[in-house]
Amino acid sequence: AQSVTQPDIHITVSEGASLELRCNYSYGATPYLFWYVQSPGQGLQLLLKYFSGDTLVQGIKGFEAEFKRSQSSFNLRKPSVHWSDAAEYFCAVGAGANAGKSTFGDGTTLTVKP
Amino acid sequence: DAGVIQSPRHEVTEMGQEVTLRCKPISGHDYLFWYRQTMMRGLELLIYFNNNVPIDDSGMPEDRFSAKMPNASFSTLKIQPSEPRDSAVYFCASREGQGYTGELFFGEGSRLTVL
Numbered sequence: 001a002q003s004v005t006q007p008d009i010h011i012t013v014s015e016g017a018s019l020e021l022r023c024n025y026s027y028g029a030t031p032y033l034f035w036y037v038q039s040p041g042q043g044l045q046l047l048l049k050y051f052s053g054d055t056l057v058q059g060i061k062g063f064e065a066e067f068k069r070s071q072s073s074f075n076l077r078k079p080s081v082h083w084s085d086a087a088e089y090f091c092a093v094g095a096g097a098n099a100g101k102s103t104f105g106d107g108t109t110l111t112v113k114p
Numbered sequence: 115d116a117g118v119i120q121s122p123r124h125e126v127t128e129m130g131q132e133v134t135l136r137c138k139p140i141s142g143h144d145y146l147f148w149y150r151q152t153m154m155r156g157l158e159l160l161i162y163f164n165n166n167v168p169i170d171d172s173g174m175p176e177d178r179f180s181a182k183m184p185n186a187s188f189s190t191l192k193i194q195p196s197e198p199r200d201s202a203v204y205f206c207a208s209r210e211g212q213g214y215t216g217e218l219f220f221g222e223g224s225r226l227t228v229l
Contacts, residue, residue, distance in 0.1 A: 032216040034216065034217065034218075036218075041222075042222060042223075043207075043220030043221050043222045043223050044207075044220045045220070090157065094216040101159055101162055102218060104156075104157050107156060107157070
Protein backbone atom coordinates (compact mmCIF):
# COMPACT_ATOMS: atom_id res chain seq x y z
CA ALA A 1 0.00 0.00 0.00
CA GLN A 2 1.18 3.49 -0.73
CA SER A 3 1.66 6.05 2.03
CA VAL A 4 3.01 9.55 2.50
CA THR A 5 4.57 11.09 5.59
CA GLN A 6 5.10 14.78 6.14
CA PRO A 7 7.07 14.90 9.38
CA ASP A 8 6.56 18.61 10.04
CA ILE A 9 3.07 19.72 11.00
CA HIS A 10 3.98 23.38 11.21
CA ILE A 11 7.00 25.38 10.03
CA THR A 12 7.76 29.05 10.58
CA VAL A 13 10.32 30.89 8.47
CA SER A 14 11.23 34.53 8.06
CA GLU A 15 10.44 36.27 4.82
CA GLY A 16 13.42 35.99 2.49
CA ALA A 17 14.74 32.86 4.17
CA SER A 18 15.03 29.52 2.41
CA LEU A 19 12.46 26.79 2.89
CA GLU A 20 12.48 23.02 2.79
CA LEU A 21 9.39 20.92 3.45
CA ARG A 22 9.94 17.22 3.91
CA CYS A 23 8.01 14.39 2.33
CA ASN A 24 8.66 10.66 2.56
CA TYR A 25 6.67 8.11 0.64
CA SER A 26 6.20 4.40 0.57
CA TYR A 27 5.43 2.71 -2.72
CA GLY A 28 6.69 -0.42 -4.43
CA ALA A 29 7.28 0.90 -7.93
CA THR A 30 8.28 4.25 -9.38
CA PRO A 31 5.78 6.64 -7.91
CA TYR A 32 4.04 9.64 -9.31
CA LEU A 33 4.75 12.39 -6.77
CA PHE A 34 3.05 15.73 -6.29
CA TRP A 35 3.13 18.81 -4.15
CA TYR A 36 -0.05 20.83 -3.72
CA VAL A 37 -0.61 24.14 -1.96
CA GLN A 38 -3.79 25.23 -0.23
CA SER A 39 -4.34 28.88 0.64
CA PRO A 40 -6.96 29.68 3.29
CA GLY A 41 -10.48 29.17 1.99
CA GLN A 42 -9.28 27.67 -1.26
CA GLY A 43 -8.96 24.27 -2.85
CA LEU A 44 -5.65 22.55 -3.44
CA GLN A 45 -3.52 23.71 -6.36
CA LEU A 46 -0.71 21.75 -7.96
CA LEU A 47 2.76 23.20 -7.38
CA LEU A 48 4.78 20.54 -9.19
CA LYS A 49 4.91 16.86 -10.06
CA TYR A 50 7.39 14.11 -10.79
CA PHE A 51 6.78 10.90 -12.70
CA SER A 52 9.96 10.31 -14.72
CA GLY A 53 13.11 11.93 -16.01
CA ASP A 54 15.09 14.60 -14.24
CA THR A 55 14.83 14.11 -10.50
CA LEU A 56 14.86 17.85 -9.84
CA VAL A 57 11.57 19.33 -10.91
CA GLN A 58 10.59 22.95 -11.13
CA GLY A 59 7.15 24.19 -10.28
CA ILE A 60 5.13 27.34 -10.09
CA LYS A 61 5.84 30.24 -7.74
CA GLY A 62 9.57 29.50 -7.66
CA PHE A 63 9.26 26.11 -5.94
CA GLU A 64 11.30 23.04 -6.77
CA ALA A 65 11.45 19.50 -5.47
CA GLU A 66 13.97 16.70 -5.69
CA PHE A 67 13.07 13.03 -6.00
CA LYS A 68 15.53 10.80 -4.13
CA ARG A 69 14.70 7.17 -4.65
CA SER A 70 17.33 5.95 -2.17
CA GLN A 71 15.75 8.01 0.59
CA SER A 72 12.13 7.63 -0.58
CA SER A 73 11.86 11.38 -0.34
CA PHE A 74 10.44 14.21 -2.39
CA ASN A 75 11.29 17.39 -0.48
CA LEU A 76 9.97 20.78 -1.54
CA ARG A 77 12.29 23.78 -1.58
CA LYS A 78 12.24 27.47 -2.21
CA PRO A 79 15.34 29.67 -1.95
CA SER A 80 13.57 32.80 -0.72
CA VAL A 81 10.14 32.73 0.86
CA HIS A 82 7.59 35.47 0.31
CA TRP A 83 4.81 36.39 2.73
CA SER A 84 2.29 35.16 0.16
CA ASP A 85 3.72 31.63 0.46
CA ALA A 86 2.02 31.21 3.82
CA ALA A 87 -0.34 28.28 3.25
CA GLU A 88 -0.72 24.57 3.82
CA TYR A 89 1.36 22.25 1.67
CA PHE A 90 0.45 18.68 0.82
CA CYS A 91 2.65 15.97 -0.62
CA ALA A 92 0.87 13.19 -2.51
CA VAL A 93 1.72 9.95 -4.26
CA GLY A 94 -0.29 8.54 -7.14
CA ALA A 95 0.08 5.07 -8.48
CA GLY A 96 -0.45 5.58 -12.18
CA ALA A 97 -3.07 5.71 -14.86
CA ASN A 98 -5.08 2.66 -13.86
CA ALA A 99 -4.74 2.84 -10.14
CA GLY A 100 -7.21 5.59 -9.47
CA LYS A 101 -6.62 7.35 -6.27
CA SER A 102 -3.75 9.38 -4.88
CA THR A 103 -2.62 9.27 -1.26
CA PHE A 104 -2.04 12.57 0.52
CA GLY A 105 0.14 13.40 3.48
CA ASP A 106 -1.29 15.21 6.48
CA GLY A 107 0.05 18.55 5.30
CA THR A 108 2.54 21.11 6.59
CA THR A 109 1.36 24.56 7.55
CA LEU A 110 3.83 27.29 6.65
CA THR A 111 3.86 30.56 8.56
CA VAL A 112 6.01 33.40 7.21
CA LYS A 113 7.34 35.99 9.67
CA PRO A 114 7.87 39.53 8.41
CA ASP B 115 -12.02 26.03 -18.88
CA ALA B 116 -13.83 27.12 -15.73
CA GLY B 117 -12.25 24.46 -13.55
CA VAL B 118 -14.06 22.22 -11.12
CA ILE B 119 -17.22 23.94 -9.91
CA GLN B 120 -18.78 23.16 -6.57
CA SER B 121 -21.97 24.39 -5.01
CA PRO B 122 -22.94 25.61 -2.55
CA ARG B 123 -19.77 27.27 -1.26
CA HIS B 124 -21.24 27.49 2.21
CA GLU B 125 -24.08 25.61 3.81
CA VAL B 126 -25.42 25.94 7.32
CA THR B 127 -28.08 23.46 8.32
CA GLU B 128 -29.58 21.89 11.38
CA MET B 129 -28.99 18.39 12.59
CA GLY B 130 -31.25 15.90 10.88
CA GLN B 131 -31.63 17.85 7.68
CA GLU B 132 -30.64 16.53 4.28
CA VAL B 133 -27.62 18.12 2.63
CA THR B 134 -26.75 17.86 -1.05
CA LEU B 135 -23.41 19.04 -2.38
CA ARG B 136 -22.86 19.37 -6.09
CA CYS B 137 -19.87 19.14 -8.37
CA LYS B 138 -19.21 19.79 -12.03
CA PRO B 139 -15.85 18.33 -13.09
CA ILE B 140 -13.63 19.62 -15.83
CA SER B 141 -14.92 18.55 -19.22
CA GLY B 142 -13.13 15.47 -20.52
CA HIS B 143 -11.89 14.29 -17.15
CA ASP B 144 -12.62 10.64 -16.52
CA TYR B 145 -12.12 10.55 -12.77
CA LEU B 146 -14.01 12.39 -10.06
CA PHE B 147 -13.13 12.37 -6.37
CA TRP B 148 -14.92 13.55 -3.24
CA TYR B 149 -12.75 14.53 -0.27
CA ARG B 150 -13.56 15.77 3.21
CA GLN B 151 -11.22 18.04 5.14
CA THR B 152 -11.33 18.64 8.89
CA MET B 153 -8.81 19.89 11.39
CA MET B 154 -8.87 16.60 13.24
CA ARG B 155 -8.59 14.16 10.35
CA GLY B 156 -7.06 16.21 7.57
CA LEU B 157 -7.92 15.37 3.97
CA GLU B 158 -9.92 12.14 3.60
CA LEU B 159 -10.95 10.48 0.36
CA LEU B 160 -14.61 9.56 0.56
CA ILE B 161 -15.32 8.06 -2.86
CA TYR B 162 -14.16 8.23 -6.43
CA PHE B 163 -15.68 7.54 -9.82
CA ASN B 164 -14.21 6.47 -13.13
CA ASN B 165 -16.36 7.13 -16.19
CA ASN B 166 -19.34 7.78 -13.89
CA VAL B 167 -18.98 4.43 -12.12
CA PRO B 168 -18.15 4.35 -8.39
CA ILE B 169 -14.84 2.55 -7.98
CA ASP B 170 -13.99 2.87 -4.31
CA ASP B 171 -16.40 4.07 -1.64
CA SER B 172 -14.49 2.65 1.31
CA GLY B 173 -13.96 6.13 2.71
CA MET B 174 -17.65 6.94 3.00
CA PRO B 175 -18.19 7.24 6.75
CA GLU B 176 -21.53 5.50 7.02
CA ASP B 177 -24.82 4.87 5.31
CA ARG B 178 -25.92 8.43 5.85
CA PHE B 179 -23.55 9.39 3.06
CA SER B 180 -24.24 8.64 -0.59
CA ALA B 181 -22.75 9.85 -3.85
CA LYS B 182 -23.93 9.66 -7.41
CA MET B 183 -22.62 10.58 -10.80
CA PRO B 184 -25.53 10.41 -13.25
CA ASN B 185 -23.44 11.75 -16.13
CA ALA B 186 -19.94 12.88 -16.96
CA SER B 187 -20.59 16.48 -16.01
CA PHE B 188 -22.32 16.21 -12.66
CA SER B 189 -21.94 14.53 -9.31
CA THR B 190 -23.67 14.86 -5.95
CA LEU B 191 -22.72 13.99 -2.40
CA LYS B 192 -25.70 13.62 -0.12
CA ILE B 193 -25.83 13.41 3.65
CA GLN B 194 -29.12 12.30 5.16
CA PRO B 195 -29.65 12.87 8.02
CA SER B 196 -26.83 15.30 8.76
CA GLU B 197 -25.07 15.42 12.14
CA PRO B 198 -22.80 18.05 13.74
CA ARG B 199 -19.77 15.78 13.25
CA ASP B 200 -20.31 16.06 9.48
CA SER B 201 -19.22 19.70 9.66
CA ALA B 202 -16.23 19.99 7.34
CA VAL B 203 -15.09 21.31 4.00
CA TYR B 204 -15.99 18.95 1.19
CA PHE B 205 -13.87 19.06 -1.93
CA CYS B 206 -14.52 17.67 -5.34
CA ALA B 207 -11.59 17.00 -7.67
CA SER B 208 -11.23 15.60 -11.16
CA ARG B 209 -8.46 14.33 -13.40
CA GLU B 210 -7.79 12.84 -16.76
CA GLY B 211 -7.79 9.13 -17.43
CA GLN B 212 -5.83 8.45 -20.57
CA GLY B 213 -2.56 10.27 -21.03
CA TYR B 214 -2.30 10.27 -17.31
CA THR B 215 0.03 12.61 -15.51
CA GLY B 216 -1.84 12.37 -12.28
CA GLU B 217 -2.68 15.95 -11.49
CA LEU B 218 -5.86 16.48 -9.55
CA PHE B 219 -7.86 19.64 -10.14
CA PHE B 220 -9.75 20.71 -7.05
CA GLY B 221 -12.82 22.83 -6.67
CA GLU B 222 -12.93 25.56 -4.07
CA GLY B 223 -14.86 23.39 -1.68
CA SER B 224 -18.21 23.43 0.08
CA ARG B 225 -18.01 24.42 3.72
CA LEU B 226 -20.72 22.59 5.66
CA THR B 227 -21.78 23.54 9.15
CA VAL B 228 -24.32 21.33 10.90
CA LEU B 229 -25.80 22.88 14.03
